[in-house]
Amino acid sequence: MNAYAQRFEGRCAVVTGGASGVGRETAARIIAEGGQVCLWDLDATILAQVAGEIGAINYQALDVSDPEAVARAADASAAAMGRIDILVVGAGVTGATGPVWEFPIDSWRRVIDINLNGAFYCCRSVVPHMLKNDYGRIVNVSSVAGKEGNPNASAYSASKAGLLGFTKSLGKELAQTGVRVNAITPATFKSPILAQLPQSQIDYMQSKIPMGRLGELAEVASLICWLASEECSFSTAATFDISGGRTTY
Template structure:
């Protein structure tokens, strides 16, 4: 029996104070969804560091039932060759990009399972599929996010909770603002559409994955890369 979406949905969007997260929050609000942004920034509805599992759990207890979770919070980390990276670099990025996502899913998903309906959308990256040179730390963290999505999506497949990921290519956001011009030029050269994406374009895909319209897709990864993705 197919689970029925709740009439009045609530969403939590991590990293919702800026970039893709903010665009997702705005787009979901246009669908009539009550959105709570969760971010370290003081402008967020829930000011929380996602690497603090106890703080995330407390936020989940405070919000009450949540129907949609968008995990958009993340950091890029160092732009260095693999041999130049340190274990501290790896720990810092994985703590945010992977463990932060895990913390949020463990805090918010159990209640979705109990109520028999939920949507989780994890923001990964094309880098997690293809591996970007000089970005091994970020690429590995996003690759882990992709496989986490696949595994949990399969585990929850009969619960009414759908878990998918979005893998953006190069998107114009504050997080990518410091990309060196030569690196940016190389990235754009890999995009058949010959331009960077907009956060609002990613948000359209996320809004669809967070809706009741998606009923037979879970553990999947949806590219939004202007044609860059090769598999």
């Protein structure tokens, strides 16, 4: 039997961006290992379908760049599950591609609103629920782009770099509580988000990975699930790399 078969028994998780990609993969694994999950994403129809397929207890359709909608969703998720122990912030967009001097301002704002401001709103609304029980695990999904900066992806790179700084601040603020806050920095992995990018951009990102391949969703979900578990007890305000050897720090 898998030693982690019931690792999340009694635990309740919110997964943003939970309708597809790494969010869905992570949510399904938490459920398979005994946890309850509420999915957050933009499309109610897809959410309902995915929730039924993986066995999520609840779902909330919302735009994470709307702070009031996020606050309502946090309260609704806590009511549905009885508590919130885990928050996986996976909602994100890539935005436009192009040099800074030609980059569309509306795309810049949208990327920052979802990837960085949205993470702030989610953590701001969920942390009080965790503090009620003096327990929590928050995993923010950043990117190798936040460490290195990808050319022609300035908004995405800046938003993911900001998420790393935010994670460090929040983790230190909560270090003397039972809540742990960490981030991961994946290189490019196989996910529906790649549909937002031109093939030339995908090829560039893959060329930077020493292993010579894209990451698998299951590989990323595996790291997230460790960070979301009780086993992650002495790591907080930290960044965990999963990049096939791309990053060097």
